[in-house]
Amino acid sequence: MNGKLHIPSSTPDNTLPTLVRSAPKGGNAFKQHENAHPSMINLEDFLEKRETLCLTEGGSSAWRTITQASLEEYRVHHLYDGYPDSTKAIMAMFGGFIAKWALIWNSTNLIDLGCGIGTKTPPYVRGLLDNNLKYAGLDPLAENMERDYAFVCGRLEDLKEASLDKRFDLAVFATSLDHFEDPREALLLAGDITESGHVLIWCGLHDSPLIARIDVSDMTDRVCRENHNIISRTLGFLWYSIFTWPRVARDLRTRENKLETGQPLDKLHFSYFTESELKDLLLSIGQINEFAVCPGTNSVFVSLTVGVTTEPDPTPA
């Protein structure tokens, strides 16, 4: 069970802080604004005792609307592990990716930026955590304040208010980067709150060939499972060719048009990255150590060091 941080009576400076150290009251999806007293937070204690730390509420109304729009889905997914099987498989792969880079970088703790509303640690870190790798989640949605892990309730943009005595070793964005109003700012902040700018990202890409992969893989899977001989399978593929692929082709074109004209693809995200857009963004703020697109999906896993610039290749003579 979480410990709650206590406000020491010896730090009565009302001018500074916006840091709140108790669970919010009220039914708002975000927390209530409260004043509080600042004091230095010991990061090791915070992680070890699995404390809960509340930041004051920030963010534009557009961000609030978008962030709250997925709440019902989060309740099913995050609280009851009700993710689709395909998502669970990608989460397992992302867990391996985190474990690999935590080992390479010798990380002893991580902060999950946009961890969701689950009371248990998200599936992509479950099983990785022990005394050598400790976890904190950060999310602005003030649901389920009693969590099994150290939790910061608030936006990453407001974390700078908190006086932590140390930086984290590693920051993770798991399907959250495209939920930030300004992903560039979010990545730079992730670099600031980590000791060496070590950041891991799992993000969905919107390039048509990658989106088409998902359709191909789902449909091929279905035809093969539901049909067991060559004739029925051929008919199954034929059915998709005549009735489904034209629709997929049209949907892909519509999606491309929207991306080209800067229109949102849904009401749930601020950004819709293509592979080249994401790479350009990341390279403008740091060094990409690994950029791995998961086979059969549109998910990419990235290892990034914020603040390190890669020397351009010398121009060939």
Ligand SMILES: C[S@@+](CC[C@H](N)C(=O)[O-])C[C@H]1O[C@@H](n2cnc3c(N)ncnc32)[C@H](O)[C@@H]1O
């Ligand atoms: C798609 S969910 C991902 C949840 C979890 N990481 C997962 O993969 O199941 C995106 C999360 O980003 C959070 N988020 C949105 N804006 C944020 C911000 N400014 N700072 C921190 N988290 C934010 C949302 O509240 C939401 O829980």
